[in-house]
Amino acid sequence: MTPQALKRALIRRAEAQGFVLTRVTSAVLPDRIAADLAGFIGHDYHGGMAWMAETQDRRDSPHHLWPEARCAVVLAMSYAPVDPPLDGLAQTDHGYVSVYARSRDYHDEIKGKLKQVAAVLASAQAQVKVFVDTAPLMEKPLAQQAGLGWQGKHTVLVNRQQGNWLLLGVILTDADLPVDAPETDHCGSCRRCLSVCPTDAFPAPYQLDARRCITYLTVEHKGPIPQEFRKPIGNRIFGCDDCLAVCPWNKFAVDGQAYRRQTRDDLAAMPLADMLGLDDAAFRQFFASTPIKRTGFARFMRNVLIAAGNSGDRTLLPQVEACLTHAEPLIRGAAIWALAQLIDPARWQNWRDRYLVHEPDEDVRAEWLSISEPERGLLS
Ligand code: B12
Ligand code: SF4
Ligand code: SF4
Numbered sequence: 001m002t003p004q005a006l007k008r009a010l011i012r013r014a015e016a017q018g019f020v021l022t023r024v025t026s027a028v029l030p031d032r033i034a035a036d037l038a039g040f041i042g043h044d045y046h047g048g049m050a051w052m053a054e055t056q057d058r059r060d061s062p063h064h065l066w067p068e069a070r071c072a073v074v075l076a077m078s079y080a081p082v083d084p085p086l087d088g089l090a091q092t093d094h095g096y097v098s099v100y101a102r103s104r105d106y107h108d109e110i111k112g113k114l115k116q117v118a119a120v121l122a123s124a125q126a127q128v129k130v131f132v133d134t135a136p137l138m139e140k141p142l143a144q145q146a147g148l149g150w151q152g153k154h155t156v157l158v159n160r161q162q163g164n165w166l167l168l169g170v171i172l173t174d175a176d177l178p179v180d181a182p183e184t185d186h187c188g189s190c191r192r193c194l195s196v197c198p199t200d201a202f203p204a205p206y207q208l209d210a211r212r213c214i215t216y217l218t219v220e221h222k223g224p225i226p227q228e229f230r231k232p233i234g235n236r237i238f239g240c241d242d243c244l245a246v247c248p249w250n251k252f253a254v255d256g257q258a259y260r261r262q263t264r265d266d267l268a269a270m271p272l273a274d275m276l277g278l279d280d281a282a283f284r285q286f287f288a289s290t291p292i293k294r295t296g297f298a299r300f301m302r303n304v305l306i307a308a309g310n311s312g313d314r315t316l317l318p319q320v321e322a323c324l325t326h327a328e329p330l331i332r333g334a335a336i337w338a339l340a341q342l343i344d345p346a347r348w349q350n351w352r353d354r355y356l357v358h359e360p361d362e363d364v365r366a367e368w369l370s371i372s373e374p375e376r377g378l379l380s
Contacts, residue, residue: 001124001130003175003176003177003178004088005180006120006121006124006175006177007024007111007164007177007178007336009120010022010073010117010120010121011118013111013119013120014075014114014117014130014150015172016114017097017113017114017117017258017338018077018257018258018259019074019075019077019079019113019117019169020076020078020162020256021074021148021149021151021159021162021166021237021348022073022074022075022076022117023073023143023145023148023375024037024071024073024074024177024179024180025071025072025074025142025145025146025147025179025180025182026029026070026071026145026179027061027062027063027066027069027072027172028061028062028063028139029060029061029062029072029138029142029145031288032140033060033061034061034139036059036141037056037059037060037112037138037209037313038056038060038210039207040052040207041053041056043203043209044243045203045207045208045209045210045211045293046192046210047211047216047220047221048220048221048222049210049216049220051136053225055136058136059136059137059138060138062136062137062142062170062185062361065135065137065172066129066172067171067275068127069129069173069174070173070174070175070176070180071172071173071174071175071176071177071229072142072146072170072171072172073117073121073170073171073172073177073180074139074142074143074146074148074168074169075114075117075168075169075170075171075220076143076148076149076157076159076162076166076167076168076169076172077101077106077109077110077113077166077167077169077256077258077259078163078165078166078253078254078257078258078259079103079106079143079161079165079166079167079256079260079286080163080250080253080255080256080285081165081255081256081258082110082260082318083101083152084245085241085244085245086220086241086242086245087124088235088269089234089236089269091235091269091312092231092234092235092274092307092310092312093200093235093238093271093272093273093311093313093316094236094269094270094273094311095235095236095240095269095270095271095272095303095304095307095330096235096236096237096269097237097267097269097292098215098238098239098241098248098267098306099165099241099244100167100239100241100291101238101239101290101292102185102217102246102263102264102265102267102290103259103260103262103263103264103267103268103290104262104264104289104290105291105294106132106133106167106259106291107132107133107134107291107368108293109135109259109262110132111168111169113169114130114132114169114170114171114304114346115130116129117130118130118171120265121175123170123174124175126173126174126175127173127174127175128172128173128283129171129172129173130168130169130170130171131169131170131171132168133166136156136168139168139170140155140156140157140168142170142183143157143158143168143353144183145182146179146180146182147180147182147183147185148168148183148241149162149164149166150167150183150184150185150186150187151185151206152164152187152193152206152247152249153190153191153193153194153205153206154193154194154197154202154243154244154247155207155208156208156243158186158187158247159249160166160182160186160249160252161252161253162249162252162254163249163250163251163252163253163254163358164249164250165244165250165253165256165261165370170191173340177230178297184246185219186249188262188316190248191205192246192247192248193242193244193246193247194243195247196242196243196245196246197242198214198231198232198233198234198240198242199213199214199217199232199233200358201213201214202210205266207334212229212258213240214232214233214236214240215239215240217229217233217302218233218236218237218238218239218240218295218299219239219291219295221299221300222299224329224330224333224363224367225302225306225334226301226336227337230306230309230310231234231310233293233303233307233310233340234307234310235272235307235311236303236307237270237300237303237304237307238291238295238300238303240365253312254287259283260378261287264290267290267292271314272304272307272311272313273316273319274307274314275300275301275304275314275325276305276308276319276320277302277319278297278301279297279329280297283297283300283301284297287300294365295351297328298330299330301323301326301328301330301334302331302333303322303333303334305320305331305334305337306334306337306338307318307336308338308342309334309339309340309341310341311340312342314342315337315344316342317342317343318337320335320338320342321335321339323335323338324336324355325355325358329361329363331364332359332361332364332367333364333367336355336364336367336368336371337367337371339351340371345373348371349371352368352371355368356368
């Protein structure tokens with residue numbers, strides 16, 4: 001088969017698997033990308049994602065990860081939502097889950113489909129490796145170089161027809177295929193994604209300080225969520241879609257049907273009262289094979305408690321109180337903050353005196369002591 005015919009066969013197979021975009025590029029990224037990655041890591045923007053720094057020398061170009069790689073086939077699956085995704089942010093007694101996580105884990109979903117596409121290359125005696133998200137590979141710069149779209153000011157890949165609700169997958173191969181032209185930037189003077197960010201996570205256009213991003217804080221970050229972000233997080237219990245949802249290029253996006261077949265409607269808006277009632281076993285069962293399960297029970301409950309604190313819903317108080325004595329210090333610490341948001345500030349001292357005396361963990365004690373008297377907010 002000629003390289004052209006092989007590429008056509010690949011694209012046909014990819015379309016049949018539900019990918020909306022498939023392009024080919026060289027497996028070499030320019031030095032500029034390595035310098036940008038070094039800038040990101042040098043500023044500590046990766047926060048606690050130590051694996052980014054540990055793999056930096058392989059991550060900066062695919063041919064450093066796999067020296068035999070000649071080409072990268074980059075594919076995108078649309079997960080464009082049908083309903084306006086941010087509506088759930090107003091339902092403060094429910095938890096908001098970002099659109100990509102409201103379904104079967106996309107890593108499993110897309111990897112299976114990539115293998116089907118890669119089989120076309122393998123049957124032509126080419127070597128292949130498939131990647132979704134977790135490998136040390138810069139998928140967005142690679143996608144831009146392949147012409148799938150451009151990295152918008154929010155750093156996510158945007159396509160003129162599909163918008164930015166795209167998940168990416170990559171097939172590296174030692175085969176030589178005809179490559180596509182890179183895409184150029186079409187953000188123009190727009191700044192919508194930068195202005196909407198609740199935690200001011202963009203130090204500059206095209207740069208993200210992950211430590212300030214709600215997705216990092218609710219999904220990747222292991223410890224207590226720093227105080228300054230707790231109120232801006234609102235009811236977002238897993239990820240955030242604000243910068244994606246405002247991008248004007250989404251108006252051309254058709255809904256992500258292939259992906260949505262795996263969607264669970266019950267994950268779009270979950271009553272906080274139900275979430276607070278989960279224990280570790282029920283959590284694992286309810287979120288089985290979704291990305292949420294990967295954060296683990298303690299981090300998930302930390303997020304739910306922050307949302308409970310922001311809910312203004314005092315009917316949640318008994319469940320919040322029950323968490324003050326939970327075996328997990330991370331959960332106890334978040335419960336203290338939630339309590340402080342929900343109770344009458346005049347009663348704070350009583351609550352603290354009752355629990356602080358029994359608290360063995362230094363960090364949790366510090367949580368109690370960090371609040372002298374809750375601010376008199378809407379509830380008082
Ligand atoms: C780490 C990571 C995160 C981190 C950091 C995100 C980030 N922007 O770096 C966190 C946890 C915050 C995150 C969040 C999300 N993620 Co994420 N994430 C990744 C991962 C694993 C690596 C990204 C990476 O290499 N970052 C390092 C920076 C340096 O690279 P970059 O973002 O390409 O930035 C370029 C420029 O913007 C510039 N730059 C960026 N920052 C800086 C800083 C300085 C100082 C300089 C000089 C340059 C610079 O340099 C880079 C190269 O040119 C990829 C999968 C993968 N293996 O690629 C998924 C991936 C990027 N994530 C994805 C998704 C869907 C999300 C979320 C939308 C999920 C959600 N709804 O909650 C959010 C989006 C938030 C946002 N605005 O970026 C998709 C994006 C698909 C797309 N359309 O682009 C990916 C590709 C996973 C996938 N396979 O589909 N993610
Ligand atoms: S995902 Fe949310 S918190 Fe993160 S950069 Fe986008 S708007 Fe900001
Ligand atoms: S919202 Fe505007 S600035 Fe942000 S990525 Fe979309 S077009 Fe670019």
